[in-house]
Amino acid sequence: MSPVDSGSSPKSVTAEDNAAHDAAARSFDPGDWRSVRAQFLLSPDLAHLSNFYFASNPTPVRDAITRYRNAFDENPYNSLDDNMFARDEDMLWRRVCAAAAEYLGGQPDEVALTSSTTMGLALVYHGLVLKPGQEVLTTTHEFYPHYEAMRLACEKWGATMREIPLYESSRDFSVDEAVARIRAALRPNTRVFSIAWVHSGTGVRVPIATIAQVIAEVNRDRDEADRVLFVVDGVHGFGVVDEDVAAMGCDFFSAGTHKWILGPRGTGILWAKRESWALLRPTIPSLMTREPADAWRQNRPPAGPTTGPWVSPGGFFAYEHQWAVAEAFDFVEQIGRRRIQDRIAEMNGLIKEGLADMEHVTLHTPLDPGLSAGIVCFDVRGYEPMDVVRIFRDNGVVASATPYAVSHVRLSAGIVNFPEDVHRALDVVRSLA
Ligand SMILES: Cc1ncc(COP(=O)(O)O)c(C=O)c1O
Structure with missing residues (x-):
């Protein structure tokens, strides 16, 4: 649903805008990967193999951003007031929370809207009241x-x-060993256990639901105030892995929507269970809930508990981006979470199999698609990772080097890729033997 359809939209969208949007939407066949690719403005002469990094937006997302931006430029006061403050049912951020909740299998008020994974994580750790002597593992x-x-x-x-x-x-990552290490490391004073779903330095994907079970077992014998809270940096699984985040068993889950969800740049979500939200103190004053501002006007403390919208940071945002996140969720849902997972596994599987066959290459990412996602890390004998990235670039392949203490070359195929992109990258690596 677009703001133009909702009856509560800014009034300044032109007929041409709507016609262009409708034409693109009509010609889109989510079952055809060529049609999916045609929704992006990605330069056709390059093999774009850094998809984990920063999204190119598909047509419906770009169109939504343009419609909102034009409306703001024509009448900023009414565009914001009508869609943000006037009536509860017209608040466009609610569409975004509803779309995110549907995608992750939770409830709209369990979602806070952030500008990035980083912001969401900071809101969690700074909002949790940790006592001296407690630890974050x-x-x-x-x-x-x-x-x-x-x-x-x-x-x-x-x-x-x-x-x-x-x-x-990392290549030999074992779930049993990782889970045993976590279990052994949890101490009575451990208040938080935190982990990334997919490690961007190795490509390993950890089993969040299995780890959540271990933590739940440990928590069985603990008082509520001492239970281990499970925080997940989910950004490289969100939009890649076909799992309901809300059912995985973590307490807090932060992910940018400007990577694998293909949403506008500078957007993200933070999800938590209701009882977990209640543990947080908001860090940045919110504009998405009336209570704290009413309390300020009435000179009294806000009446909690904290919910997702309370933690969604104000003041004014780049709303043309924040609101168009709903279109990104629509887009990936049209294609299908399972199909996206399988396609990303297939393309990255081709990369891994090709690299694993090369004697001068050390692959660091597990071959098993269940233990990896959309990131493939490796080294090429005799070359620094940045040199390989430069050679890729000279040959029309967009790659990266991991910015960790120990750096590796990194390729990342997404739904915009085809086997020919992978073959082009593998030919470059082969030439370095
Ligand atoms: C594991 C991991 N977490 C967090 C981030 C930061 O994401 P954002 O730019 O959404 O803050 C990155 C960036 O790629 C990452 O690799």
Whole structure:
């Protein structure tokens, strides 16, 4: 549903805008990967194999951004007031929360709207009241913004932070071993266990639901105030893995929607169960709930409990981006979560199989699609990762080097790719033997 259809939209959308939007929507066949690719403006002369990084937006998302942006430029006051503050049922952020909730199998008020994975993680760690002596347990495989959000919050609360490795060899990642290490590492003062769903430095995908079961077992013998809270940096599984996030058993789940969900840049969601939201103190004043502002006007404390919208940061946002996240969820749902998972596994499987056959290449990502997702990490004998990335670029392949202490070359195929993109990348690597 577009704001134009809703009856509550800005009035300034032109007939040409609507015609272009309708034509693109009519010609889109979500069952045909060529038609899916045709929804993107990606340069056709390149093999785009860094899909984990920053989304190119498909036609319906671009169109929605344009419609909202034009409306703001023509009448900023009414465009914002009519769609954000006037009447509850006209608030367009509610569409976004509803679309996110449907996608992840939860409820709209369990969703906060953020600008990135990073922002969501920071809102969790700074909003949780940690007591001195409590610890945050995490892994040595986390990316900088997750690690840093924990470190800053621990410093602020006087809590401690500990990291454990879940594997020595990522290629040989074992669920049993990782789960045993987590179980052994949880201590009576561990208040938070946190992990990334898919590690962007190795490509390993960890089994969130299995880890959640271990944590639930440990929590059975604990008081409510001491239970281990499970925080997930979900960004590289969200939009890749066909699982209901709300059923995985974690307490907090943060993911940008500007990567695999293909949404507008500078957008993300933070999901939590209702009882977990109630544990958070909002960090940034929200514009998505009336109570705190009413309380301010009436000179009294806000009456909780905290819910998702309370934690959605105000002040004014780039709303043309935030509101168009609904179109991104619509787009990926039209294609189908399972089909997207299978396609991404197929394309990245081709990359891994090709690399595994090359004697001068060390593959770091598990071959098993159940233990990996859309990221493939490897090294080429005799080359620094950045040199390989440069050679890829010179040959029309968009690749990256992992920005971790130990760096690897990284390829990441998405739903915009075809086997010819993979073959082009593999030919480049083969030439480096
Ligand atoms: C594992 C992981 N977490 C978090 C982020 C940061 O995501 P965002 O840009 O949405 O904050 C990245 C970036 O790629 C990442 O690899």
